[in-house]
Amino acid sequence: MKNIFDALKESHEKQRLLLDSLVETSGDSPIRREFYDNLKQELEQHSAAEERYFYAPLIESDQTIELSRHGIAEHHTIDKLLAQLDETDNGSPAWLAKMKTLRHKVLHHLEEEEQRFFPMAGKVMSDQQKQQLANDYLKEMTR
Numbered sequence: 001m002k003n004i005f006d007a008l009k010e011s012h013e014k015q016r017l018l019l020d021s022l023v024e025t026s027g028d029s030p031i032r033r034e035f036y037d038n039l040k041q042e043l044e045q046h047s048a049a050e051e052r053y054f055y056a057p058l059i060e061s062d063q064t065i066e067l068s069r070h071g072i073a074e075h076h077t078i079d080k081l082l083a084q085l086d087e088t089d090n091g092s093p094a095w096l097a098k099m100k101t102l103r104h105k106v107l108h109h110l111e112e113e114e115q116r117f118f119p120m121a122g123k124v125m126s127d128q129q130k131q132q133l134a135n136d137y138l139k140e141m142t143r
C-alpha cells in the first residue's frame, strides 16, 4: 500500500527526468515540444492534486500551516515561469535560458518538499490518512 509521500515522489521523478532531458534539447524540435508538453501537463496536474491532497490537509495543523503556504506560493511561481515559456519563441536561446530557470526552481521545490516538508507532514498525519490521501491523489492523477 502506497502512502502519500511515495505517490508524490513518483511525479517528482518524472518531472526531474523531463527537466534534465529538456535542457539537453536544442532549437525548435518535435522532441523539445513533446517533452515540454509532457512537463507542463505533469506540473499542472501534480500541483493541483498535491494542493488538494497534501497541502490542504496540512493547513489544518499549526505545525504545518507555514510549510503549506510556502509550498503553494512556489507552485504559483512555477506557473508564472511556465506562462513566460509559453510566450517565448520555442527555438530561441531565451527559451532555453528560461527553461534552465524553471529547472532550477522546480528542482529546489522538489528537494524542499522531500527533505523538509514530507518529514514534517509525516509527524502530523496518521498512517491511515497517509494511505487515504495517496489513493485520492492517484485517482486524480490518472483522470
Ligand SMILES: [Fe+2]
Binding pocket: 047, 050, 071, 075, 109, 113
Ligand atoms: Fe509541489
Ligand SMILES: [Fe+2]
Binding pocket: 008, 012, 046, 050, 110, 113
Ligand atoms: Fe510535489
